[in-house]
Amino acid sequence: MPAIVKISNLSKSYRRDSIRIPVLENINLEVEAGDFLALMGPSGSGKTTLLNMIGGIDKPSAGDVFVGDVPIHRLSDAALATWRARHVGFVFQFYNLMPVLTAFENVELPLLLTRLSKTERRKHVELALSIVGLQDRINHYPRQLSGGQEQRVAIARALVTDPTLILADEPTGDLDKNSAEEVMTLLSQLNSQHGKTIIVVTHDPRAADKARSHRNLDKGELA
Amino acid sequence: MWVLRLILRNTGRHKLRTILTILGLAVATMSFVVIRTLISSWYASAEVIPPNRLVTRNAVSLVFGLPLAYEDKIKRVEGVESVGRGNWFGGLYNNDPKNFFANFAVGPEAYLDMYSEFVLPPEQRADYFNTKNGAVAGRRLADRFGWKIGDIIRLTGQIYPGDWEFVLKGIYKGSQQGVDENSFIFHWEYFDERIKQTFPEMGGEAGWFLVKISNPKQAAGIGAAIDDIFKNSPAQTLTETEKEFSLNFLAMMDSLIAGLTIMSYLIIGVILLVLVNTMAMSARERMSEYAVLKTLGFKTYHISGLIVGESLLLAGVGGVLGVLLTYPVLDGISRALQGFFSGFAMNSLTVILSAVFMVVVGILAAIFPVYRALRLSIVEGLRHVG
Known part of the structure; x- marks a missing residue:
């Protein structure tokens, strides 16, 4: 399979006052299309930072990040926003749903940036919610859902635009064991049945077991 | 359409805060309109004097x-x-x-x-x-x-x-x-x-x-x-138009009128502070949501629209409520003054002035939250706890 993500010589550091704090050092990574990769490592190892670079929500200090043929490290903020809307679905540890919107409306959000009609949007949203098994909860607000259900809505929001990549940052970090199992199974199904390329950041080995491939980060370096 | 829906839902998120803010804006607007009405009524009788009359008096x-x-x-x-x-x-x-x-x-x-x-x-x-x-x-x-x-x-x-x-x-x-x-x-x-x-x-x-x-x-x-x-x-005589004559007569109360005018503009400042405070609190609480919207691909004008729209909505509702409350208050004042003023009524200029101030206040109150939201990086925003 061709590589959908190509990272070469990527470094990232932050500045705190005059001190340079390195987070990632000389990272080289390729992720094949259709892969389900678990990025593992202890807290502070730079997993989330690396995921943010791949998703175009943070920029490297040095090095290249290609997703498909797009050098996203060179894109402007506005171009990155457009690119993210089309190509990346994000799943966060704390779900990050809009509390004032229903499950349906939360999933519909990314589609509002497309040219789809209202009817077409409805079809897409219902399909996404049925994939995550929440078709009977479309009118529920996040506060009316369990943590596991909220995360499934977040996954539906991530996949509703049929993105190239789904990036999940500690998707089970805030869930109990059973919900975590359900969420990881769901991601695994999206990968195996729908062919989605998924990169999951986790430090939970049980969650990582569902992935096809694994890479470890330690102190900013890939093992 | 979805922006409007999100603005409305956001406004209703902290009902008590929203109600108190709207009431604060309404009371301040009402005070502004009442004061402006007093000022305009003070000069109303002079404003309608025809220009073809002069008054000659002892110099x-x-x-x-x-x-x-x-x-x-x-x-x-x-x-x-x-x-x-x-x-x-x-x-x-x-x-x-x-x-x-x-x-x-x-x-x-x-x-x-x-x-x-x-x-x-x-x-x-x-x-x-x-x-x-x-x-x-x-x-x-x-x-x-x-x-x-x-x-x-x-x-x-x-x-x-x-x-x-x-x-x-x-x-x-x-x-x-x-x-x-x-x-x-x-x-x-x-x-x-x-x-x-x-x-x-x-x-x-x-x-x-x-x-x-x-x-x-x-x-x-x-x-x-x-x-x-x-x-x-x-x-010796001093001749002036009757309007000037009346205004000179009314000028005896100039200090009071100037005081009232200053007070009316201070009230606009109070309105601004009330709304700035509410909008700053709301925006601070929603930084992570703005970050999520940015992550999903929403642009700066979407985020700005949400914040400015909410600010304008609060200012608008507070302003309209304030103007509506003014009618019974003016009626009560008019009764208390027993017809002292000939034209004691809210004039259209005062209403227009209030509307303009409300729009300006709505926009000004949104400037700082918009600036913060737009400056915020996604990574920083996602870490933000409201």
């Missing part, structure tokens, strides 16, 4: 009179159509200081004719001129004391002592909003006759002359020509 002070002989000389000035005379009487109804209102002795017939904005039925006008001690009162004044045509009105003179009885022969209405309907006028001839009987040294003088001119554009020239005639006389 030293209004307290000093002018010889009656001036009247014919003024009539002969080019551009002058007619001349009348008037004296401030200063009588109190039932000798009670609370019953203060403007009362004048005016004459001759031409004086009333010059007041085209006083609408008096012809039969009442004829009755008035046929009755030596007849009087005409404004509608609001008659309403205030419950006077009817034919009533005997007794005024106790404060400048010209004694009880003076008048028969109410006419009640005039203003031809438009703002025209003074609180005045009481009676015949100058009757006034002068009685004065001469009791205080001969005080008679035969006019407090001022009212001059009607044919071309308002020549007001300054005609005024100067009148004053020129009496330049070397013992009683």
Whole structure:
């Protein structure tokens, strides 16, 4: 399979006052299309930072990040926003749903940036919610859902635009064991049945077991 | 459409905060409108005075009179159509200081004719001129004391002592909003006759002359020509348009009006602070949501639209509620002032001014939250706990 993500010589550091704090050092990574990769490592190892670079929500200090043929490290903020809307679905540890919107409306959000009609949007949203098994909860607000259900809505929001990549940052970090199992199974199904390329950041080995491939980060370096 | 829906839902998120903010804005707007209405009402009677009337008075002070002989000389000035005379009487109804209102002795017939904005039925006008001690009162004044045509009105003179009885022969209405309907006028001839009987040294003088001119554009020239005639006389004159005369009279309260004006603008500042505080709190709590929206691909104008829209919505609802609350408040004030102002009503300029201020306040209150939201990086925003 061709590589959908190509990272070469990527470094990232932050500045705190005059001190340079390195987070990632000389990272080289390729992720094949259709892969389900678990990025593992202890807290502070730079997993989330690396995921943010791949998703175009943070920029490297040095090095290249290609997703498909797009050098996203060179894109402007506005171009990155457009690119993210089309190509990346994000799943966060704390779900990050809009509390004032229903499950349906939360999933519909990314589609509002497309040219789809209202009817077409409805079809897409219902399909996404049925994939995550929440078709009977479309009118529920996040506060009316369990943590596991909220995360499934977040996954539906991530996949509703049929993105190239789904990036999940500690998707089970805030869930109990059973919900975590359900969420990881769901991601695994999206990968195996729908062919989605998924990169999951986790430090939970049980969650990582569902992935096809694994890479470890330690102190900013890939093992 | 979805932006509007999200704005509405966001506004309803902290109901108590939203209600308190709207109430705060409404009370502040109401105070602003009431103060502006007081200010505009103060000047309303002067605003409707036609520009073709001049007032000639003693250059030293209004307290000093002018010889009656001036009247014919003024009539002969080019551009002058007619001349009348008037004296401030200063009588109190039932000798009670609370019953203060403007009362004048005016004459001759031409004086009333010059007041085209006083609408008096012809039969009442004829009755008035046929009755030596007849009087005409404004509608609001008659309403205030419950006077009817034919009533005997007794005024106790404060400048010209004694009880003076008048028969109410006419009640005039203003031809438009703002025209003074609180005045009481009676015949100058009757006034002068009685004065001469009791205080001969005080008679035969006019407090001022009212001059009607044919071309308002020549007001300054005609005024100067009148004053020129009496330049070397013992009683020099000062001629100005009646509007200027009224405004000078009203200027005695300039400090109070200036204070009220400053207060009205301070209230706008208070409105701004209330809204800035609410919007800053709301935006701070939603930083992670703005970060999520950015992550999903929403642009800066979407985020700005949400914040500015919410700010404008709060300002708009508060402003409209404030203006609506103003009506009963103005009604109550009007009753309390017992018709002191001729045109005590909210004018369209005040409403427009309030609307403009609300839009400006809505936008200004959103500037800081928008700036923060746009400056915020996604990574920082996702870490943010509201």
